[in-house]
Amino acid sequence: MAEKYDEEKSAVGGTGYSNGDSPHFADTHETKEPWTRRFVDSFKRDPNAIVSKPNEAIDPHTGAPVGGHGGFDHAAAAERTANSGLAKKLKGRHMQMIAIGGSIGTGLFVTSGAALAGGGPASLIIAYGIIGILMFCTVQALGELAVAFPVAGSFSAYSTRFLDPAWGFAMGWNYAIQWLVVLPLEIVAASITLDFWPGAQDTNSAAWVTIFLIVIVSINFFGVRGYGEAEFVFAIIKVVAVIGFIILGIILNCGGGPNGGYIGARYWYPNTVAPDYAGYTVGGQAPGSIASGSFHNGFKGLCGVFVTAAFSFAGTELVGLAAAEADNPRKSLPTAIKQVFWRICLFYMVSLTIVSVLIPYGDGRLLGASSTDAKASPFVIAINNAGISGLPSVFNVVILIAVLSVGNSSIYGSSRTLAALAEMNQAPKIFGYIDRQGRPLVAIIFASVLGLLCYVVAGGPDTAATALNWLYSLSGLSSIFTWASICLAHIRFRAGWKAQGHSLNELAFRSQVGVIGSWIGFILNCLVLVAQFWTAAWPVGYGELSASDIAQDFFLAYLAAPVVIAVVALTDHPTIKY
Template sequence: MSKVEETVEKVSQNSSAYVESGEVYEPTGSAPKTGKWQSFKESFRPADFGDIDPNLSDAEKAAIATANSPLSRSLKGRHLQMIAIGGSIGTGLFVGSGTALRTGGPAGVLIGWILVGTMIYCTVQALGELAVTFPVSGGFSTYSTRFIDPSWGFAMGYNYALQWLVVLPLELVAASIVLKYWPGAKKVNSDAFVVIFYVLILAINFFGVKGYGEAEFVFSIIKVLAIVGFIILGIILCAGGGPVGGYIGGKYWHNPGAFAAGFKGVCSVFVTAAFSFAGTELVGLAAAESANPRKTLPSATKQVFWRITLFYIISLTLIGLLVPYTSDQLIGASSYDASASPFVIAIKNAGISGLPSVMNVVILVAVLSVGNSSVYGCSRTLAALAHQGLAPKVVGYIDREGRPLVGILITMVFGLLCFIAASPKEGDVFTWLLALSGLSSVFTWGSICFCHIRFRSALYSKGRGLDELPFTAQAGIWGSWYGFLLNVLILIAQFWVALWPIGASPDAEVFFESYLAAPVVLVFYIFHKLWKKNWKLYVTNDEMDIDSGRREVDLDLLKQEVAEEKAFIASKPFYYRAYKFWC
């Protein structure tokens, strides 16, 4: 049969088929059946957003645009589970905990991480309730616009985008620093390693949310296995089972002591602890790209409790037992110097050869994981800002595969700053980039808690109840108040430590290195007030939109399903109910 006869036959068999450039396309579902190359080219075309009524207010337009974002909804339950369990485990825990141990002592580290950890638990529970109910593009910045104030939403959106924007070059430079742990790598130009990592992260994000999800799934498994292995090893070493050192027990809590610098030392730990939890909120941002957030997100948010308890608290307790805060190896190292990792130091002090290098590989994986997350977090936030009319329209370009291409491009272009790795000014640039992102997460978490408080207030004021929510925060409204107030206290404590550093006199440069994020947020907030002439301090309960973005629009049916689910769980034995509550 000739090519022309094949074409005529295909078209005659399918009345909706059409011919373009000599090829036959047969629509099946929403897209035509094409060749691989044609499908590849078509995937970069803009997705259809649909029309939005121009007569709506800016807040209403923003709510509808973010609710109808054409991001791909292909994240599976296992992706969200691992993002929740291991997504934020990075250099803040593996390396930054060394700085915290030096300034706070073992007791200061535990107090700081426990307080911040409980705050994170309450925050993620509040975020889970909002994200399951409103799995919209932009997540928390969008919630700030809807439930607090458009100006604050603008400030939080750009604060969060800027946080991840600077983290990418930071992590790429950090990866090259981590490699310097091995003597052979010291002879190689740092930019050679940076190029490899840059291309790897670009390739992962080129595959869209599936690429991000699969990469984080693998990265998280490696990090979790490493921490579990370290916990087992740490218990053995404390009990005297190591090659050298004998029984250790709690001797370092007595000499040199539990606290390094008293109350101020404990306050200095808060920001390091907060930095180690940065990225926990990504599970809420990923809700917009989850296939079934109502089913997978509640379970993912509950995993945070176990991650905080098992991975952070237990491992840091062991670190405080194995490494004295006066150790020379903790002094003068940077936040990304793998040789200053208390995990590496503990293994080296025990006289175990080989394992320090393995731990260093895990630190490298953690660095790349955070770099990968930075592209995801920044690109999605930028796209959401554009959809709300708060960034140039082109920034919100999303292709037919659900990739925010312009947002990814902006993030990767800014990431080229990573090539300062071979520059003599690397340290200065590194310090100021870190200053921009240091407190950003604290503002984000405080806003999430306050959004939850405001949402519940609007829900009750409109005569509606919790029975229409697919998932409710386990910590409730009081947990959000606790989280919000603790974030405020962290900002106050960090202001004190930044203005009057431990063992030093006040210095403007030192202050802004620690507190630069705060004036940046304030500038964004004031700019939006002046730009939009928005003189309201907050959105009133009557004005608040608590319906746009819901995937379950039939509230009566939803209430019935929620009631049936609760009744089913209540009918089960205690062990099943306990499992569903915690997992």
Template sequence: MLTVSSNTVDSKNIKKEQSSTDIEDGEQIALNSIEPEPTTRWGRFRNSFKPAILDEYEHDETFNDLEKAIAATAQSPLHKSLKNRHLQMIAIGGAIGTGLFIGSGGALASGGPAALIIGWFLTGIMVYSTVQALGELAVRFPISGGFNVYSTRFIDPSWGFAMGWNYALQWLIVLPLELVAASITIGFWNDTINKAAWVAIFYSIIVFINLFGVKGYGEAEFFFSTVKVLAVIGFIILGIILDCGGGPKGGYIGGRYWSNPGAFSNGFKGVCSIFVTAAFSFSGTELVGLGACETKNPRKSLPRATKQVFWRITLFYIISLTLVGLLVPYDDSRLGASSNASASPFVLAIENAGISGLPSVINVVIIIAVLSVANSSVYGCSRTLTALAVQGMAPKQFAYVDRAGRPLVSVVVSLVFGLLCFLAASSKEGEVFDWLLSLSGLSSVFTWGSVCFCHIRFRYAMKVQGRDANAELAFMAQSGTIGSYFGVLLNTLTLVAQFYVALFPIGGEPNASDFFQSYLAFPVIFAFYAFHKIWKRNWILYVRAKDIDLDTGSAEHDLDLLIQEIQEEKDFIASKPIWYRAYRFWC
């Protein structure tokens, strides 16, 4: 059994020099020459960049790489500064971005309004099941690194290595892409100013937010998500009015565009093309699980946050995209024609109704959404790189965490890579970013499929080892393992559909360039997997269920007290009216 000390030394409470402190079972923490807390604000700020002081984890020299990785990620110096309201708003609106506001335009053009709803609905169910599975794992194991650590633990270290680098690359590439998208969007008002100037402004905003660590991320996302949620709700109300003929031009629209030009565009191939765009629009949903180790009370916060995903899928995606399909015909030549707000079906719906002024408001919301995704990219990339380093899967310098709880080196790496955003001033910008995006285009699909499979393996390991899930788990996924099986299946079908569309593109002939721009992530991921197998000489295909560690890093609960607490909550909810019971089931 691995033993991990979970007590992190807080430098703020250290008032005098200490040479060493005894830890139970003979563990030692070196606390050499620790200076008192500075009295000035500048001194405290400067001191915050010094390395965090950690408890050493105790392990035997006979431990293998997997056991050491599990032990290392079980303790984390990251600060638990995310509050319940942060997680709630991140869950509701954190992933709403260019995928919904702009990407849905290209999806509407290639698939039609019916395909739009089918693609987002099926992907939404898959994402809901994935987040429920992730919530169960994260409440049980609120450890640093999240997804790739679960893959290392429940599937295979080589797959964990591949998933970790896959996920880190996704966010590493998204940062410059989103900053360029924000600068392009400014062209809606003024396209004479060099885009590099706007890129510099947006880049500085992201750097400033990340100076405040996870608290800065949480507060920024709370603001960004609030704006996005209000904007989508406003569009839904407006869309219903417009479809019923309440716009300036008047005239009942109803389902006219479902008949002419029709419900589907490009037939079955058009439907297949929708899924990757839908997956892209949901990417970032899993950040709720990544923040588990930086949340004060995952047992309380995460279950409610994961339930919020249902509302985002239903209200903010399905309803809004249904209205988009009713208000904008799929053969509108402006759909998918550019990467700014003028190509957004949300803007086109308002322009078609003859409303002036509101397109500018939507444009502001798109800029905020883009900045939100850019901010999330630094968070997602830095935490993943740090977890990889702690497991010995990345340079050890990436494991550096300062006394403010910031994974400083990983944040700096992400921000330095983000400087690629200044390619916005280059004539080759589009070509470069198309190939960069191809490296991470399928990242979310692999991540979600792995999370679902980890959940299946976790439950199976509990069964094999004779553990009672009902008695031990503080939160169980509402979708159960059935939802996880569905998630694995649909993620696999999404990869197959994307392969089909990549090989036989809509409106074109098969060619290597289009194929690899759509499917390059697939061979890259398996290249990472093969590299780790050879590097570590790890020839096992999976960790056997009887050998899976179900205890290290798990949340410490008094099982009897936990069972009593959960039963009291159930009894309290059962005593309430049916509307309240329904509310608590979904919220």
């Protein structure tokens, strides 16, 4: 936050316009020309878009603006992110479904199986419950900031303004890289998901990734409205699937499935797996080898689930990023934010509780659970155990849709973040190119080109997994850093708001948990980083691993942390005063 808070508030508080709305630059293109001409012209830069602040001084050597705050012009960055020219076409229904869709994906449908196998059912519920509290506090803080400042870049812009330009620079690029890498990873995951059906295995994986890449890129070239409509449909499908599974799971647990038999909470107790359990008859495990119980691998197992749970919620913050393109963020965003608590309770806690009573943690089919192996989904395994034919394929389609939804969000998240960084002179200015349809065109193209990394599947599954895992390690902790920064930015915002003599009653939306909630969220995020370090440096069974294996696993899990610290340390960062 700059020293003159009121000046920034007039430029960015809301949007800097008397009616609270930013200009709809994307709506100013001509409509009387032939459609072919309009189509071509739509890719041209919007002539009304504010590209840079008039009369701002530019360093001829670095190209960075020279302002009054240690070399960074906060006022200019605030003005440009407030008036970016992005199309404001997202309706309330889009915002609500983006909030839902961002929290339901492969983290819930697939990797929760690895969490169950690693820590047991009690660890699964405890860890996801704690991370649910973390996310509730974080999203509440984000909601307050985003309603007051619905600017391009959202949380990366908040880090720059309220914390430190160097930290904002590091957070923005780390978040952009996260989504840039996720695109090829999810496209490969989608192609592997198809291996669930034997017939799909006969088709070259390169053909599948080509189809998925074209679909995802095409959606994003329809602009924010295309992204919003796609996520609206994807989210509805995922919500229906989760609710359907909860109902089915209750029926199966009570003995209503084809295979019958009341299950109850038997798998929460030791040595309660029956000899006719599907893991033996279908999974092929040795008789008596499937363990059960509340906990597995002790406290370290709980910490491992803690980390997995945190990554499962990645993407929930996208609703804040989308606020800059909402037609009425002060109305639609609070509604979406207020429903987060119930979504966490229903979609995560209830569904995972159902999973925990249907499958023992010792089921070997869970051990392959990863974001690229739908066969290890605990949801699919539970349905298979019940002997319901056809339904596992239906749920696998849902998992495929969830994977494509993440891929769709990856282009959106990376392109908007890159465009905002360019607006703040923290990225090449070419990324700030906004066309007449309100699309960050160059950033979308850049993200789409990096999607071509999905063709590493041509080198075989082992080569693909190795390459993509190392790429993803560069930003594997991105969400944790982002969430912690949101909480800290909210704390700083409240301090600045009070220092300038403002009342909380002036805010259009207030966090339901206030500053205390932001402190809780910040501390929990820090604990996740500590837990990740511990489980990465000393993993379960590390005594049986070689030194090279331990080192490789550690850097795959924690490489992002030293990268972020190095970026912040090597970047000039002025002190921000109120």
